[in-house]
Amino acid sequence: MSVSRLPAFESGTDGWTDKSATSPGWQNQPPGDASSQAMAVSPYQQNTTYSLVSPKMTLPDRSSVKVTWAERRDTEKCCDFLALQWSSDGVVWTTAESIDGQNPDFPNFTAVNTTFVAPKGDLYLRFVLTSDQLVATPPYTGVAVDNVQVQR
DSSP states (O other), X not given: OOEEEOOOSSSSOTTOEEOOSSSSOSEEESOOSSSXXXXXXXXXXXXXXXXXXXXXXXESSSEEEEEEXXXXXXXXXXXXXXXXXXXXXXXXXXXXXXXXXXXXXXTSOEEEEEEEEEOSEEEEEEEXXXXXXXXXXXXXXXXXXXXXXXXX
16 A cells, blocks of 8 residues: 655645635645644635645556545535545546534544545545535634545
């Protein structure tokens, strides 16, 4: 099994690309998971999609892929979701994990993992925050991700 530890966002985006529908989108900002920085959308707007795409990785064979990360999530329960998606071409995306509300350890980070099967070849990951037409009160702080690891 090989492990790929993607950058921990200490000095910037570390090769990840913000593809959000609005600006500002994903930004490098404090706090991180036991570190000073994470990639975050905070605060977030209503009726918006924020996307953060990983650098391209390559799978030598069809593989079971396990992705672990730390997340800090404070979104409207029922309506605003943080998802991890994967793609072989950066165009068609498959959702591997999606959740709303607060993470269990909020306001601290929580370790999260998910597993999926991907074909041989290119692999991209993306974190997507989607919000509905009304971001209700109380004000929600948004999401942050840190310490992404990929295992196959």
